[in-house]
Amino acid sequence: MIVADRKSLEEILGMVADREKLLILGCKGCVTVCNVGGLKEAEVLASTLRIAQKKEGRPVEVSHRVLERQCDNEYVAGLADDVGNYDAVVSMACGVGPQFLSEMYPDQVFFPAVNTTFFGGAVQHGVWEERCAGCGACAIHLFGGLCPIARCAKSLLHGPCGGSANGICEVNKETACIWDAIVKKKMETGRLEDLVAVKPFKDWRTARDGGPRRSIREELVKGTL
Amino acid sequence: MRLSYPANIKIIQVPCTGRVDIVHLLSALEDGADGVYVAGCLEGECHYLEGNYKARRKVVYVKKVLTELGIEPERVAMYNLSSAQGARFAEIANDMVLQIKDLGPTPVR
Numbered sequence: 569m570i571v572a573d574r575k576s577l578e579e580i581l582g583m584v585a586d587r588e589k590l591l592i593l594g595c596k597g598c599v600t601v602c603n604v605g606g607l608k609e610a611e612v613l614a615s616t617l618r619i620a621q622k623k624e625g626r627p628v629e630v631s632h633r634v635l636e637r638q639c640d641n642e643y644v645a646g647l648a649d650d651v652g653n654y655d656a657v658v659s660m661a662c663g664v665g666p667q668f669l670s671e672m673y674p675d676q677v678f679f680p681a682v683n684t685t686f687f688g689g690a691v692q693h694g695v696w697e698e699r700c701a702g703c704g705a706c707a708i709h710l711f712g713g714l715c716p717i718a719r720c721a722k723s724l725l726h727g728p729c730g731g732s733a734n735g736i737c738e739v740n741k742e743t744a745c746i747w748d749a750i751v752k753k754k755m756e757t758g759r760l761e762d763l764v765a766v767k768p769f770k771d772w773r774t775a776r777d778g779g780p781r782r783s784i785r786e787e788l789v790k791g792t793l
Numbered sequence: 794m795r796l797s798y799p800a801n802i803k804i805i806q807v808p809c810t811g812r813v814d815i816v817h818l819l820s821a822l823e824d825g826a827d828g829v830y831v832a833g834c835l836e837g838e839c840h841y842l843e844g845n846y847k848a849r850r851k852v853v854y855v856k857k858v859l860t861e862l863g864i865e866p867e868r869v870a871m872y873n874l875s876s877a878q879g880a881r882f883a884e885i886a887n888d889m890v891l892q893i894k895d896l897g898p899t900p901v902r
Contacts, residue, residue: 577861608816615819620862622823622901 569598569689570662571696572605572682580613580658581620583679587655588627590617592681593647593669594634595661602696605660605682607634613660613681638665644672651676687718704774704781710767712753719746725770726763794879798886810834811844818855818869822901828893830870832885838875845873865896 584590592614600606614632621628633650636643638661647669651657656677659666666678686698701718708715717723721731721739727747731738735748754760772778787793807813810833821829831852833845849871856866870889874881 577858611816612819615816615823616858616862619819619823619864619901623862623864625902 569601569687570664570684571602571686571688571698572599572662572684574604574609574613574660574682575680577616577620580679580681581617584617584656584658587677589629589653589655590614590631591650591654591657592617592630592632593638593657593659593661593665594632595638595659595665596634597637597639597661599661599682600634602690603694605662607632610634610660613658635661637661638668641668641672644668647673702775703770703772704778705771707770710762711750712757712759714746714750714753716746716750719744725767796879796883798883799890801890802886809839809841809844810848811839811841813848813851815851815854818851819858822855822859822864822868822899825899825902827896827899828868828870828889830872830885830889832872832874832882835873835875864900867892867896868899 592610594600594606594610596606599609603609610632614630617630618628621630631654635646638644638659651669651673652675654676656679657669658679658681659669660681662682662684663680666680669676669678686696687700687702688696688698691697698718700715701723703717716725716727720727721737721743722729724747728745728751729747732745732748735745737743737745751760751763754763774781785793805817810831813831818829818831831848833848834840836845839845852869852871855869859866859868870892872885872889874885
């Protein structure tokens with residue numbers, strides 16, 4: 569899923585400083601799963617902003633609601649009857665949400681309440697880690713199921729580098745050297761020789777280097793599936 | 794025991810402090826309460842195993858929110874006592890009221 573962190577209250581308050589009537593808009597997708605922008609979090613942020621407004625003696629008008637997803641126009645359209653009732657909308661979805669909203673409702677202002685960080689998963693309750701870089705050409709099977717694009721600081725395809733010490737990356741003591749793990753796994757499974765194979769260079773055009781990407785499923789577009 | 798405690802405390806009963814949510818604490822403050830405290834069971838003695846620990850974490854979260862808003866975090870507190878400690882209940886109520894009186898009325902009006 570897409571993982572995000574909520575922006576600081578200070579930053580959110582700064583963004584909406586000159587707006588009175590606000591809607592805090594959660595998303596039931598990834599941000600609900602990573603406990604940052606679902607119904608509960610939208611409710612807490614709305615209450616917090618109301619307290620801030622009351623403290624400053626300003627009129628209090630902060631509502632909250634949640635959309636099934638903010639990355640699908642059919643759900644974004646559900647806001648049509650309500651979106652004009654506010655001075656601004658604060659989206660708690662990943663970066664996709666405020667953009668879909670801005671595209672559908674050009675007359676409204678949408679502020680992001682979260683910083684979208686990475687594609688990953690929860691390794692324990694409250695801890696999420698990056699697992700995928702969305703490079704557009706998955707090759708994890710070549711590396712024992714561990715992705716060096718997302719999990720090596722240099723995205724090396726032929727690591728480890730000299731910065732690896734005792735299984736830890738030189739970039740950060742909290743970061744495991746994924747190449748150390750890849751080599752260990754290959755040794756354990758008796759397939760270390762796999763890493764000797766010369767692989768063709770990686771075509772980064774399928775990643776961000778090729779510009780914004782688009783995925784077209786003809787059968788869905790044509791309605792034949 | 795006929796113990797008395799300050800009349801300006803409004804008690805909201807919950808089956809377990811694990812039911813107390815961040816939004817409940819914020820709502821009380823939003824509606825003008827000068828302070829809110831959670832009276833949970835003694836640590837390690839929760840009938841539902843960890844309801845009081847969960848409540849404590851929520852109180853800590855709300856304290857953090859209040860600090861960010863420039864409001865005294867002491868306006869929210871967590872206490873632990875058993876249902877047999879009537880005297881302690883009255884003592885805590887008095888302590889909390891004194892503490893809130895020291896802080897003055899809430900800036901959230």
